[in-house]
Amino acid sequence: MSELHLYNSYSRQKEKFEPITPGHVGLYVCGPTVSGESHLGHARPYITFDVVNRYLQHLGNKVRYVRNITDAGHFEEEGREAEDKVAKKALLEMLEPMELVHKYTSLYHWGMQEFNCLEPSIEPTATGHIIEQINMIEDIIAKGYAYEVNGSVYFDVKKYASEYPYGKLSGRVIDDLLETTRELEGQEEKRDRADFALWKNAPPEHIMRWKSPWGEGFPGWHIECSAMSSKYLGQRFDIHGGGMDLQFPHHESEIAQSTIAHGCAPVNYWMHNNMITIEGRKMGKSYNNVIKLTELFSGNHPMLEQPYHPMVIRFYILQTHYRSTLDFSNEALQASEKALRRLWEAYEVLQKLPVPANAEAADAALDANIRTFCHNCADDMNDDFNTARVLANLFELAPTINGIKGGQVKAGAISSATHELMLHTFKTYLEDILGLKPLQQNRDAKLDAVLQLVIEMRKEARNRKDYAASDKIRDMLAAEGIQLKDEKGGEMSYSID
């Protein structure tokens, strides 16, 4: 039995996973900024780390999964002018930050549910932890690694970098950062270009503001994760995850802040998922190629040929290793839809198949192959969460399962124990760990009864060789998206799109 190894972005290699406290795992994942609707790009980290969470639990760990909501910062909504530009308008016409936060948090939660992502143990908000952030900033100032200018506080990267390996996580060279020629807002306040804000003074028109030792303002971009992760997981915890694009500056800054405030590096294992691309380009606001989740599920987007079921998206994401880029296309998603459907049907067939009575397999080679594919699932998950290979293993089982049903594989070819092992493997990996669900659920009992009636009528028509009638029934149902399948022995089954 192999042990879990995962790729640590910090060391840039696969490492054996050993939790700080055996049997317990602290997992922190950077959550969304709820100033806009979640999109396809957001789906990847949350599905990726949902599987990480599920698998760690499967291995017997008690996982505390913390995923934050970033609800502080500069808030604007598309199609609506920012508050500072319409200061004179009536209160109800003004942009109320909580309104946006509420709306998009709800939409995000809805999306996560659609994807069948388990809820995190704690979902802290940035605005709910202003005091913790202020405390942490004060601590960093007291230790001499931050300075205040005009009500804003900046982290002294140069000083930090002279003593600690700043840039190691993201492969950055500090001298290059210091030479950046880019002009940025508020740059003149910083002692050095590489410095980053811990606290920002709020200009009069800024609507989100809190009192602090440095005047009214709001927290910087990186401090919330450090403050909240240490509060709920400890100053040093096991896994921190997020998208690759957060490696720099976000996570690099987190390491620097926490190292000074707590005297130790905050995280043992850094995990970063790769990006989803569209036509080879990263999906992002700046590229104008964002597909929102609502659009994805409804098909209401110029780039979409059809709606895509959340489980198809989940399957499509899990078919690729999380550290590879994943290119979006209608073709790829449609292939995923067919593949998931076929795999799930094989699973359902398996569940309905009678367990063979024989303890010995009639086809020893086949039996051994099946067992190997089942056992490989654990090894593949342990190899840095290789969900693509897990799915490939499950697909390998499908021909045998369908073959037993269709009669191409002899009953008794595999042993009863192997049959049970297949059932267990599907249940454990497909449902529990990969978190997949069938595309159509809660089949309506009345619809089923009606269909059984229709099937009965078609059987009768076929029995009297009235093929015109039997074909008509089949064609009319097909037009409604219901496929009838004639099986051996005159039985019929159906599937609904």
Added chain:
RNA sequence: GGUAUCGUGGCCGAGUGGCUAGGCUCAGCUCUGCAAAAGCUGCUACAGCGGUUCGAAUCCGCUCGAUACCUCCA
């Protein structure tokens, strides 16, 4: 410009130096009243050029190409 990552068959994608990844598509066959479904078979690739090695998609070098980060970003 700096720093990384990547380049796999019609498409998507996994790959630990030697053994069929897998999915989708396509073609043929079996089954079937005809279909569909299912099963079987076939399509056998690793950007290019060198090098290391008994042996490289996998290691090294160069070239070309792509992307990402360096700015809010999953």
